[in-house]
Amino acid sequence: xxxxxxxxLSIRNLSVTFATxxxxxxxxxKVDLDVAAGELVAIVGESGSGKSVAMLAVxxxxxxxxxxxxxxxxxxxxxxxxxxxxxxxKIIGRDLSMIFQEPMSSLNPCFTVGFQLREAxxxxxxxxxxxxxxxxxxxxDLVGIPEPERRLKAFxxxxxxxxxxxVMIAMALxxxxxxIIADEPTTALDVxxxxxxxxxxxxxxxxxxxxxVLITHDMGVVAETAxxxxxxxxxxxxxxxxxxxxxxxxxxxxxxxLLAALPERASGRILPSIPGVVPGLADRPAGCLFSxxxxxxxxxxxxxxxxxxGADLGYALCHTPLVDGHPxxxxxxxxxx
Amino acid sequence: xFRFFIRRVALTLPTFVALMFVTxxxxxxxxxxxxxxxxxxxxxxxxxxxMLRHELGLDRPVWQQFLDYxxxxxxxxxxxxxxxxxxxxxxxxxxxxxxxxxxxxxxAFAIVLGIPAGVIAAVKRGSVFDHTMMTIALTGYSMPIxxxxxxxxxxxxxxxxxxxxxxxxxxxxxYFEPVTGFMLVDSLLSDQEGAFSSAVSHLILxxxxxxxxxxxxxxxxxxxxxxEVLGEDYVRTARAKGLSPFxxxxxxxxxxxxxxxxxxxxxxxxxxxxxxxxTETIFAWPGVGKWLIESIARRDYPALQGGIMxxxxxxxxxxxxxDLTYVAINPRIRHG
Numbered sequence: 101x102x103x104x105x106x107x108x109l110s111i112r113n114l115s116v117t118f119a120t121x122x123x124x125x126x127x128x129x130k131v132d133l134d135v136a137a138g139e140l141v142a143i144v145g146e147s148g149s150g151k152s153v154a155m156l157a158v159x160x161x162x163x164x165x166x167x168x169x170x171x172x173x174x175x176x177x178x179x180x181x182x183x184x185x186x187x188x189x190k191i192i193g194r195d196l197s198m199i200f201q202e203p204m205s206s207l208n209p210c211f212t213v214g215f216q217l218r219e220a221x222x223x224x225x226x227x228x229x230x231x232x233x234x235x236x237x238x239x240x241d242l243v244g245i246p247e248p249e250r251r252l253k254a255f256x257x258x259x260x261x262x263x264x265x266x267v268m269i270a271m272a273l274x275x276x277x278x279x280i281i282a283d284e285p286t287t288a289l290d291v292x293x294x295x296x297x298x299x300x301x302x303x304x305x306x307x308x309x310x311x312x313v314l315i316t317h318d319m320g321v322v323a324e325t326a327x328x329x330x331x332x333x334x335x336x337x338x339x340x341x342x343x344x345x346x347x348x349x350x351x352x353x354x355x356x357x358l359l360a361a362l363p364e365r366a367s368g369r370i371l372p373s374i375p376g377v378v379p380g381l382a383d384r385p386a387g388c389l390f391s392x393x394x395x396x397x398x399x400x401x402x403x404x405x406x407x408x409x410g411a412d413l414g415y416a417l418c419h420t421p422l423v424d425g426h427p428x429x430x431x432x433x434x435x436x437x
Numbered sequence: 438x439f440r441f442f443i444r445r446v447a448l449t450l451p452t453f454v455a456l457m458f459v460t461x462x463x464x465x466x467x468x469x470x471x472x473x474x475x476x477x478x479x480x481x482x483x484x485x486x487x488m489l490r491h492e493l494g495l496d497r498p499v500w501q502q503f504l505d506y507x508x509x510x511x512x513x514x515x516x517x518x519x520x521x522x523x524x525x526x527x528x529x530x531x532x533x534x535x536x537x538x539x540x541x542x543x544x545a546f547a548i549v550l551g552i553p554a555g556v557i558a559a560v561k562r563g564s565v566f567d568h569t570m571m572t573i574a575l576t577g578y579s580m581p582i583x584x585x586x587x588x589x590x591x592x593x594x595x596x597x598x599x600x601x602x603x604x605x606x607x608x609x610x611x612y613f614e615p616v617t618g619f620m621l622v623d624s625l626l627s628d629q630e631g632a633f634s635s636a637v638s639h640l641i642l643x644x645x646x647x648x649x650x651x652x653x654x655x656x657x658x659x660x661x662x663x664x665e666v667l668g669e670d671y672v673r674t675a676r677a678k679g680l681s682p683f684x685x686x687x688x689x690x691x692x693x694x695x696x697x698x699x700x701x702x703x704x705x706x707x708x709x710x711x712x713x714x715x716t717e718t719i720f721a722w723p724g725v726g727k728w729l730i731e732s733i734a735r736r737d738y739p740a741l742q743g744g745i746m747x748x749x750x751x752x753x754x755x756x757x758x759x760d761l762t763y764v765a766i767n768p769r770i771r772h773g
Contacts, residue, residue, distance in 0.1 A: 185682075192677060192679045198677045200677075205670040206671055206673070210768060220679070257768070
């Protein structure tokens with residue numbers, strides 16, 4: 101899918117199914133993703149669209165009720181699904197790290213910041229005690245925390261949300277990872293802090309050349325930062341494009357509707373919105389999952405699951421992908437001109 | 438921290454006053470008095486009964502007796518046993534090490550088995566181990582101590598012949614002066630071969646019997662506390678660092694899960710000392726519990742009042758220590 105020959109992270113047909121009291125629930129449905137070294141890819145979607153779950157599956161952090169299947173799930177040339185838990189633990193936390201949505205509850209209240217920061221280094225890096233302490237100070241300095249020596253002795257409850265997220269970022273960077281997955285890193289923070297944290301993350305990404313998967317539901321953030329965007333809807337990946345292409349010519353009606361709902365793009369006095377809600381576990385439509393909310397939906401859309409379009413149409417999961425805002429039947433493309 | 442300490446200590450004062458009153462009333466609600474208990478069915482001449490009662494001050498108004506008793510306690514005087522004529526405090530001090538040894542071993546048994554059982558049950562929730570452990574815990578919790586003790590004696594001592602039936606030590610083969618009052622320590626200090634293993638074999642059954650209820654409570658509490666903590670974000674963070682499951686569960690999760698467990702362990706001291714009364718009676722363990730039971734039979738008011746006061750004071754003290762420990766392991770309170 102990607103032009104890069106050996107992507108750092110390569111996912112094909114990743115599905116995650118949870119065993120629930122009311123039967124199996126497929127939270128992630130056949131998702132593909134390639135991330136090259138140093139690339140910044142954004143995953144956007146509403147709450148419950150399976151974007152976090154897909155990345156937790158990559159990290160191997162899903163609860164035991166989840167079943168993960170994929171045609172390919174490789175990181176840095178290693179097949180993650182074939183690794184033993186012990187081998188996998190050597191990768192996560194070192195080459196592959198993650199920043200979570202809730203910084204305040206993601207730090208252990210019983211241990212100091214320094215302890216939690218040095219812990220990952222102790223597990224993965226060959227540094228002695230003084231070297232670890234030195235690096236911990238450097239890391240806090242790097243993420244913009246004043247008085248790092250003193251802050252290392254602080255307990256998480258003594259830090260603000262923004263401060264905690266800076267610590268989480270420092271923790272993710274501790275072992276010089278190749279890829280960081282940031283799961284809505286600014287959602288739980290105050291609006292004024294959000295921009296600071298995002299800027300910090302982007303600056304660190306640029307400086308260190310680490311790959312970054314940014315999970316977000318903020319299209320504005322995507323436009324400013326990402327090189328490539330994946331759009332998720334109800335567990336499915338409905339479109340993937342270069343950021344510029346996606347904003348100029350979205351091919352999936354959902355992407356199009358999302359962009360139309362951006363305040364800065366709205367032309368009229370009323371901000372457009374997408375009617376309806378994401379289908380739940382029980383009320384999945386037979387055909388395209390977006391069809392009940394899609395203004396272009398046809399009878400075909402409502403009964404037959406859509407095929408995936410090619411690269412020229414952003415791999416849109418749609419019977420009639422949009423081109424310049426107008427639906428075009430896939431069949432026509434295949435016919436000779 | 439200091440203010441917390443002062444406030445917490447001040448809170449125990451009303452408890453002590455209530456305690457003094459309740460023990461005083463409770464022992465007098467038992468029919469009969471020390472003199473009648475001693476004469477029994479033989480009977481006694483009314484003049485002699487009156488004289489003996491006068492000697493013990495039992496003919497005085499009850500409120501006066503209470504004031505005397507309360508005044509004594511405030512001055513650290515727990516009275517003199519009617520039967521043995523020795524101060525209650527010194528009798529208690531002689532017998533208490535035996536009870537303490539039994540209680541500590543019972544508690545150690547409960548903690549050493551209960552916490553790992555709870556942790557494993559939580560990690561493998563829904564598994565056969567989980568269901569088995571929790572069924573055993575519920576059974577243990579519901580089992581009357583005296584019946585459980587008798588069952589164990591019948592099986593382990595009578596049927597298998599593995600352990601002695603009662604007492605603290607094989608007094609026919611070993612004798613040594615108490616140094617610490619703890620038989621495990623004293624037997625080691627005595628340098629007599631076999632004395633220590635004799636002490637252990639005497640202790641093991643009563644400790645299991647006494648520790649069963651706390652074991653069940655601790656295991657269940659650890660399990661539910663662990664289940665809650667394992668779902669926390671910081672446990673996910675710890676796993677995301679690539680730490681071993683042992684470190685994630687045993688350090689990151691358990692440290693947080695232990696906070697409510699420590700409180701429960703503190704509350705178990707009451708259960709333990711209460712259970713010690715029954716356990717000591719079943720195993721003829723020469724401790725405070727057995728002494729109290731005998732004092733009830735003799736209507737030895739000062740011994741009962743003083744003994745109960747002292748035991749309850751220990752429970753209150755332990756709970757105070759637990760509250761302070763709680764502060765020590767939970768930084769949110771320490772720095773709050």
